[in-house]
Amino acid sequence: MVLTISPIIIQIILYFAIFLIVTLSLNLEVGYAGIPQFGRVLAVLAGAIVAGAIPGRILAFMIGERYGADYANHLYNFRIVNAITTNVLAPNPLLSIAILFVTLALAAIFGGMIGYLSSYPALRLKEAYLGITLLAFGDVLQLIAWNYDPLVGATQGVNVPDVFRWIGVGEGRFIGATFTLLGFAILSYIFLDLVARAPFGRALKAMRDSEVAARVYGKDIVKLRGQTLIIGGAMAGIGGALWTLYTGSMKAITFSRLTWTFWPWAFMMLGGTGNNLGVLLGTFVFSTVRTLIYTYKELLTAVIPISPVWLEYILVGLAIVLIALVRPQGILPEKPVLTVPRETIEEIRKSVSEEKK
Amino acid sequence: MLDVLLTAISLSSGMALAAAGITMIYMSTETFNFAHASMVAWAFYVIFTLHLFFGGTPYLYFPAAALFSGLLGVIIYFTVNRWLLKAGATMVTLMMSTLGIDLILYGLLNSFADNLTLTFKKDARYFLLPSLDLKLGTIGATDIKLIHILGLVIVIGVILSIHTFLFKTRFGVAMRTTVENPTLATVLGINPEMVYLVSWFIGGALAGLGGAILAMVVPGEPRIGMVFIVPLFSASIVGGLYSIFGSLLGGFLIGISQQVGIYILAQMLGSWIVAYKLVIPLAIMVITLLFYPQGLGGIPWGDILKKLRGGE
Numbered sequence: 219m220v221l222t223i224s225p226i227i228i229q230i231i232l233y234f235a236i237f238l239i240v241t242l243s244l245n246l247e248v249g250y251a252g253i254p255q256f257g258r259v260l261a262v263l264a265g266a267i268v269a270g271a272i273p274g275r276i277l278a279f280m281i282g283e284r285y286g287a288d289y290a291n292h293l294y295n296f297r298i299v300n301a302i303t304t305n306v307l308a309p310n311p312l313l314s315i316a317i318l319f320v321t322l323a324l325a326a327i328f329g330g331m332i333g334y335l336s337s338y339p340a341l342r343l344k345e346a347y348l349g350i351t352l353l354a355f356g357d358v359l360q361l362i363a364w365n366y367d368p369l370v371g372a373t374q375g376v377n378v379p380d381v382f383r384w385i386g387v388g389e390g391r392f393i394g395a396t397f398t399l400l401g402f403a404i405l406s407y408i409f410l411d412l413v414a415r416a417p418f419g420r421a422l423k424a425m426r427d428s429e430v431a432a433r434v435y436g437k438d439i440v441k442l443r444g445q446t447l448i449i450g451g452a453m454a455g456i457g458g459a460l461w462t463l464y465t466g467s468m469k470a471i472t473f474s475r476l477t478w479t480f481w482p483w484a485f486m487m488l489g490g491t492g493n494n495l496g497v498l499l500g501t502f503v504f505s506t507v508r509t510l511i512y513t514y515k516e517l518l519t520a521v522i523p524i525s526p527v528w529l530e531y532i533l534v535g536l537a538i539v540l541i542a543l544v545r546p547q548g549i550l551p552e553k554p555v556l557t558v559p560r561e562t563i564e565e566i567r568k569s570v571s572e573e574k575k
Numbered sequence: 576m577l578d579v580l581l582t583a584i585s586l587s588s589g590m591a592l593a594a595a596g597i598t599m600i601y602m603s604t605e606t607f608n609f610a611h612a613s614m615v616a617w618a619f620y621v622i623f624t625l626h627l628f629f630g631g632t633p634y635l636y637f638p639a640a641a642l643f644s645g646l647l648g649v650i651i652y653f654t655v656n657r658w659l660l661k662a663g664a665t666m667v668t669l670m671m672s673t674l675g676i677d678l679i680l681y682g683l684l685n686s687f688a689d690n691l692t693l694t695f696k697k698d699a700r701y702f703l704l705p706s707l708d709l710k711l712g713t714i715g716a717t718d719i720k721l722i723h724i725l726g727l728v729i730v731i732g733v734i735l736s737i738h739t740f741l742f743k744t745r746f747g748v749a750m751r752t753t754v755e756n757p758t759l760a761t762v763l764g765i766n767p768e769m770v771y772l773v774s775w776f777i778g779g780a781l782a783g784l785g786g787a788i789l790a791m792v793v794p795g796e797p798r799i800g801m802v803f804i805v806p807l808f809s810a811s812i813v814g815g816l817y818s819i820f821g822s823l824l825g826g827f828l829i830g831i832s833q834q835v836g837i838y839i840l841a842q843m844l845g846s847w848i849v850a851y852k853l854v855i856p857l858a859i860m861v862i863t864l865l866f867y868p869q870g871l872g873g874i875p876w877g878d879i880l881k882k883l884r885g886g887e
Contacts, residue, residue, distance in 0.1 A: 254667050343864060345666045346607045350808050351864055354857040357805055365850040476801075480674060487671065524686045531682030538675030539655055542668050 223393060226513055232396045233505035235403040236461050241482040241501050242410050242494060243453035248483075249492035249552070250419060251446040252426030253340055257352030259478035261332045261451040263359050263470070265325035265458030270370040270468030273321045274379050277302045299377040311384040318381045318398075321463065322456050329455020333447035340443055356475050363470035375469035378462055395464050402460060406453060411494050413449070415555050422446060423492070484534050487541045490548030499549055507533070576838075578717045583834030586792050588726030590803070591826025592733060593785030594810035598822035600648070600778035601811070602754045604771050606656060606669040611782050611807060612800030613680030614644040618786025619795040620684060620691075623702055627695060633704050633791065634725070640790075641783040648779025651676055652772055660771065677800075685797045702795045722791040729788065730823065733781070737819055750774070754817075806833065806853065809860035829856040 240262060247255040278284060283298045307314045339351045363370055370376045385394030413419045424432040425442055433439055458478075462468045481504075489500020508530060511518065515526035522529065541548065593615055600608045618640035625636040655672050664672075691699035709721040741747040746769075753760040753770040761767060789803070806829055814825030837852040 254670075339861070339865060346670055347812070347864055349667065349670065350607070350812065351861055354805060354809070354861055358854055358857055361851060361853055365847075476678075480678070483671060484675075523690070524682070525689060528682040528685045528689075531678045531685070535675040535678030535680075535682065538678070539672055542664070542672040542675065543655060543658055546662075546664065546668060 226509060228393060228396050229509045229513075230505050231400055232464070233508060234502050235396065235399040236457060236464070237482060237485060237505060238403040238498060238501045239406045239457035239460070240454055240478065241485045241489075241497050242406050243450045243457065244482045245486050245491065245494060245497045246410060246413070246422075246453070247446055247450040248486065249497075250414065250422040250426065251443065253443065253446065254345055254349035255352060255450070256349035256479060256483075257336065257354075257356040257475075258454055258482055259473055259475045260336070260352065260356040260359055261329040261454035262458035262461075262478045263356070263363060263473040264328045264332045264451075265455030265460075266462040266468055266473055267363055267370055267458075268325040268328050268455070269321050269459035269462035270376050270378055272324055273317050273381070274299055274302065274376065276320075277306055277317070277379055281306060295374075295376050299379050302379045303383050307379055307381060308383040314381040314384050317379070318463065321381075321459055322402075325455040325459030326452040327455075329458070330448040330452035332455070333449070333451025334444060336451070337444040337447045340447060341440055353475060353479070356479065360470055360473060360475075363473070370468050370470065375467055377467050378465075380466050381463055399460055399464060402456065406456075407494065407498060410453075414494060418442075418445070419555065481534065484538045484541075486548075487546075488537060488548060490550040490552060492552035493548070493550050496548050496550035496552075503549075504534075504537075577714060579835060579838045581717065581719070581723045582792060583831045585720075585722045585726040585788065586834060587827045587830025588730045589785045589788035589792065590807060590810055590830045591730055591785070591823040592781050592788065593803070594807050594814065594822040594826040594829075595733070595737075595819050596778040596781030596785065597807055597811040598814060598816055598819055599774050599781060601816055602819075603750065603774040604656060604660060604669070605666055606673060607666070607808070608778065609670065609674040609804065610647070610651060610677040610680060611778075612804035613677050613684060614647055614779055614782035614800070615786035615789065615803055615807075616684055616797060616800030617647065617680065618644050618783040619704075619790045619799055620687065620699075620797075621783075622704065622787055622790050623699065623795055624691065626704070626707070627691075627697065632709065633707055634721070637729075637784065637787045640787040641780040644783025644786065645776045645780035647680070648775035648777075648782075649772065651779075652775040656775065657768070657771070681797070681800070688797050700796060704790045704795060705792060708791055720791075722788065726788045726791075729784065733784070734820065734823065737777075741819075746773070806830075806856040809856040812860050813863045829859060832856070832859060 240258065243261075244255055244258050247253045278298050281302065283301065284294055307317070336352060336355065340348055343351060380391070382391050382395040382398065385391050421432065421437050421442055424435070425437060425439055429439055432442075458473070485500045485504050486497050487500070488503060489498065490496025511526050511530055511533070518526055518529065524532070593611065596614075597608055597611050600606055600611075621640040621643045622633050622636045625639060626633050629635075651673070655676060656669070659669055659672055688699040691697070705720075705722075711719045711721055711724070713719065739747075741751055749760065749763075749765040750770050750773065752763065753765055753767050757767055760770075786800075789799075793799070807826075810825040810829040811822045812825070813828060814820075814822030816822075833852055833855045836855050837849055840848045
């Protein structure tokens with residue numbers, strides 16, 4: 219490729235894309251439906267496990283390699299995955315893309331299933347109790363993925379066949395993969411924006427603001443909550459799978475509640491809970507700040523005697539506290555969504571006022 | 576088996592105190608305090624650092640650990656929680672704000688541990704205080720350590736003093752009134768802010784004291800609070816969230832079932848199960864919440880007893 223982009227920009231786009239998908243799914247559940255989703259990592263991890271466990275096994279089966287529990291064994295895994303990537307996926311763009319979509323579809327299904335299962339406590343518990351319960355579920359799944367070898371190699375992790383290898387080797391691959399992620403992020407944004415404008419989105423907000431009132435107008439609360447959790451879980455699952463496919467390896471320890479639950483919360487709160495555009499802005503600001511901290515860490519450590527890793531925690535924490543104190547509604551507060559084009563509304567208004575005359 | 580039981584009891588003592596701290600803060604301010612993780616972890620480091628500087632037995636620094644975390648609680652109240660309570664923030668916002676504080680304290684703690692390691696050339700990112708414990712005697716092949724006894728003594732001391740404080744002093748009664756009905760309490764001339772402040776101090780101090788006990792049982796590392804926070808929440812929720820004594824009980828239930836339960840399961844199923852020991856407190860909590868959302872206190876013990884008596 220002739221096109222050269224600064225690695226800093228690529229890094230910002232990467233973080234922005236992946237966290238936009240996850241944060242948007244969180245916003246659907248928290249901002250729109252009012253479910254305190256403190257277990258976002260659960261569905262993300264489910265998607266990551268799917269991406270780590272399934273496509274590699276399908277391909278290993280196809281080329282006659284070990285695909286059982288041995289696949290995840292670190293003695294064989296690297297060799298098998300390496301063979302798959304170089305011999306099968308790299309010369310075969312169509313198969314790579316097909317595998318990408320199959321993986322994402324499976325991740326969405328598993329993420330959605332996780333969402334459906336979470337609807338059991340979500341219908342029975344309120345507020346913080348529900349939050350803590352979902353948090354506990356997330357911890358349990360991480361513990362299983364971290365300790366159960368045959369699934370995704372436990373502490374050793376597994377390598378994931380590279381579905382982006384056909385784009386190129388080295389930098390070109392990462393740029394291609396990053397823009398693929400960005401594409402999915404944009405699709406998620408458009409999808410959720412349409413959801414927000416649809417009757418479904420407005421019903422969710424009605425349910426959030428007053429459950430009783432929504433029920434009076436014939437809205438089925440049980441169904442609405444379940445659907446929200448399924449859609450949110452599926453999106454988060456796709457996010458987890460995309461991240462795993464991008465990094466090319468799956469280690470359960472990297473899917474902590476801090477990175478995949480609390481950070482998206484911080485991004486959402488900064489941008490504006492309940493406002494998709496705000497979430498986009500919040501995610502962008504955080505991704506940029508985060509990348510800049512890492513890029514200029516030498517300069518920073520010269521000024522502040524704190525390692526950039528911990529500085530990041532302090533800054534994210536400070537941001538959460540300050541937002542909660544100073545601007546709980548976020549940078550872009552929630553606004554009523556416009557469901558029909560402005561011109562149409564104007565026309566209706568005109569015709570109504572003419573009738574009155 | 577005896578050593579497993581002794582460790583379980585001292586671990587539970589620490590967890591019970593820290594869980595009581597969570598309940599204390601939740602009862603009066605409706606804030607689920609995530610920062611409890613860091614308060615517990617900082618207690619480890621207060622003891623470690625003071626021991627590094629002044630030597631002696633770690634037990635000398637227990638009060639300092641309690642005081643330090645108590646002051647952290649006061650600081651959190653004055654800088655963040657007070658304003659959010661005044662603004663009438665929702666439960667989720669209150670919870671999120673303490674999460675932010677926790678991240679700040681966690682970052683600072685890690686940075687502190689790094690600097691300690693660099694300056695004193697002593698690994699502050701992983702240390703073993705239990706090895707400094709005093710040996711009181713041996714039963715069979717098991718050593719009886721001071722913490723095995725002292726942990727329980729501290730818990731009993733705390734129960735007695737909190738009970739005296741809440742039921743025998745004017746301020747304690749005022750506190751219970753505020754928890755019961757904040758509006759009515761203000762009518763009676765009770766200053767709720769003072770109540771909130773004291774709750775944060777006691778809650779923090781309990782976290783510090785619990786952390787101090789835990790420091791004598793498990794190895795210390797900066798992420799220790801993150802490991803313990805979910806079991807602590809479990810203990811507090813199982814205890815019913817509205818009863819200090821319930822949460823102490825919850826702490827023992829969670830701690831002992833986790834340690835002893837996993838020991839028994841490992842004997843039955845093999846040692847691979849030990850890796851999943853954190854599932855036990857979470858399972859207990861989820862089951863309690865789903866069937867008795869009010870916790871152990873919400874189970875109609877009176878009705879059950881009546882039925883049992885009626886059956887006689």
